Each structure stands twice: as C-alpha cells, then as structure tokens.
Amino acid sequence: MPTFEIRYGGFRHDASLRAGFYYFDVRCPETEPRFGLVFPDSLGRQWGLEGRANADEVQRRAVLGCFKEHLAAIDAPTWDPARLVLLTASEPPKFGGEWAVYQVPKDCPYGWKECEHQHTRAGERLCGAAREGDRIGGRTTLARCEACGLPSTDIICDNLVNVETAGFGTDQTPLCKRTLIGAECDIESEQFVEPARDAKLCVPGGFSCWIQTYQPAKAVLAGVAAQAQPPAAEAAPPAVQAEAESSIAEVIDHLNIVFERRYGQRLIQIQHARSIADLMGDCGTDDVLQHKLQVAASLLKDMNLKGLLTREEAKGCQCPIDLLARLAARDLPGLADHHLRDLRNINKLAAAYPRHTKVKNMERAHAELGLPYPVADYAKAWATVRETFIQTLRQVALHLG
Secondary structure, eight states: OOOEEEEEEEEEEETTTTEEEEEEEEEOSSOOOEEEEEEEHHHHHHTTOTTOTTHHHHHHHHHHHHHHHHHHTSOTTTOOOOSEEEEESSSOOOOOTTEEEEEOOSSOSOSSOOOTTEEEETTEEEETTBOTTOTTTTBOOHHHHHTSSOOOTTSSOTTEEEEEEEEEOOSSOSOSEEEEEEEEETTOOTTOOOHHHHGGGSSTTSOTTOEEEEOOHHHHHTTOSSTTOOOOTTOOOHHHHHHHHHHHHHHHHHHHHHHHHHHSSOSBOOSSTHHHHTTSSOOOSHHHHHHHHHHHHHHHHTBOOTTSSOHHHHTTOOSHHHHHHHHHHHHOTTSOHHHHHHHHHHHHHHHHTTTOOOOTTHHHHHHHHTOOSSOOOHHHHHHHHHHHHHHHHHHHHHHHO
16 A cells, blocks of 8 residues: 555535535555545534534545545555545435445534644643743643644644644633644745744645645555555565564653653653554655654654753753753763764654755765665665664663663
8 A cells, every 4th residue: 555645636615516525636656636525515514514613624624534544445556446535424325436435423523623732641631732831831621722723633734843832821710721823834835924823724725735645554554565566675574574663662662661760751752553553564665765754753753851951951952852962961971972863864854755855964864874865775774764763762761771
C-alpha cells in the first residue's frame, strides 16, 4: 500500500441533488486522480448541523475521515477505485460500480474537535501547546479547547507546526479561556501571514496549499511499503528488521521510565499508538522515507520538557531539542554533543521533505548522519537514520542513569 498525498480540489453544492460535493486530488505514486465525496443535506439535518457554528468543520472531518478509509481499501496496483464516495446514515442506495457508499453513524460522532495537543495527567486536562510560563500551567477543558481557535487537528495541513496557546484567567476564575496565539507554516507559504488568524484556514477549503500525507495504518503495521511490489534489494533481513522495530518501542519505553524517575514526567509524548508503528516496516520508496522522517521529527517536536528549566535557562530556545540540549548541559555533562546534533540533523531531513524546501546545511546534515546527498537507496537511508535515532535515545537514557 503506497503513501497518498491528498490535496483539496474544491467544493460545490448541487441544489437539484440536495448534496454537497467535496473534491480531493490524490497523488500516488505517478497518477493524480480526482475523487468526489458526497455529503447529503439530509445527513447534515440528521446530525443537527443546521445553525451549528462548526458545521463546516464537522463535514470536512466526516468526508476526509471516510475518504482515508476508502483509500485504505483501494487495490493500489490496479488503481481502479470508485471515484464517487457517498456518505449516508440511512439504508445505502444501490448505485453503479463507479460509486462507493459508506455507512456513517445516525448520530453525529463529532461532539468535540480532535486535538493532538490535549492530554491528561493526574486528573488534570492539559494543553501540550501551552506557551512557556503559561499563567495557568497549561490547564484546559474540552469546552475551552473547542473555542481556542485551532481547528480539529485531524483536518489540519501537515505543514502547520509550532502551535502555541495561552490560558487566561482572573483571581475569581482561574480559567476563563484558552486562545491560539501562534503557529508557523513549515514551508513558509505566502498565504500564511498572521498565525493566530491564518491557522484557522489551514484546513480543506481554506488555503490552496493545504496538504496531508496519508499512509494507511494497516499497511504500516503489516510492515509493507506497497502491495504487489517486490522487496527492495537492500532491505534488511526479516530478523534484523524485527529486532530494529522492537528496539524503537523498547528504547522509548526505557527512556520514559528513567526520565520520569528523575523529573516526574515522561519525555516522549506519544499521542497515537500509530506513531511507533509508522517507524516500522520497509522503506522502499521516497514517499515512505519522507513519511518516516516526519514521524520521527514529530516525536522529537512533542518532547515534554516543560517546567524543567528556569526562564533564564530556556532563554533563546526555539524548539524542544534546544531545551533538551540546555537540560543536558546542566544535568548530563557526559552526554556527547554529537548525539543532540544527530537529532537536529534528523529534523533537518524531515523539514527538507517532501518538497525539498530550502533548509540550510542539508549536505552537511546528510554527511554527519552518514548518508549520501541526495539519497538514492531509501531502505539503506532509513536503516541508518533509524539506528542513529535509537542509539541517541539510548545514550540519553544511559546518562540519566
């Protein structure tokens, strides 16, 4: 099963058919078919969306979620998919072969938005994107998250990064609201000018540069890069691959245990179990390498270092790796600098894919990781990056002792 690059193709409402048509263009691997997803007006009424403030967002979440389910079921080698996908909560009508019909719940399943930054700890609901020095310690609620200004993260563009929120309260009301105060575009799109306002438009139907890269979880868990394709010539033997895959989960677990023992919190926050699964499996194509690099970088981006440094110690830090470097300089003097440099280089590689944006010192980053520039053998490149990632986390855990 290949990786799908999904772009928004447009929307139109057909009054005669009493339905909205959402269009998506998909690139995989050398074709770019257009799909239409049909959301009937009757389904919107059944879900109580009329007059609801987030009705458009709910529809986008429903159609994109069903579309990904549809893509996961496509027989990729033949690329003969149904191009029209109907969502319905009633008895599915009988259409011709060019249609696919997906039964959705009769009651709206989207009561609250999805937020990958939200987590709970010791009975508290917290925002993982809270700015340093947040006056209410990152506390939040479902209702405050819903109103913060960040769209549901299951439909946000892959290039929206460095999200930051702030909590506001009074002496009488510790938490009045939580507000999106900052975000950045990874590719620095010209359309993205005012972060707190423009982040709301980083969804299907917002900015034209919106994109999501999707690799079906069942393909990743099975450890295959694409169906009906021969394995890469340089692919690791199954026993070596299995050992490497096991090591990723084990080293993260061990690191979190020793880090929590010392600092009272886990370092690597895994929002979805799939994050670990995405680091496993073969890597026979450029698309798969791109995806794995970005998953590794997302784990580094989500490292939880809040509250471990004073304001003065953290001054000038731009990312979690900067914070980890400051923490290591203070508490782990035996940790060699090149380990943290390796993590920065993995981030650089992830930032340079998939459209090879201008990132400084890319050749140097490849060289320091032991990779040729540009990469041609994707399986070998990922094996090198994966082993570097594992060994670096092991060294951090070792020095935490």
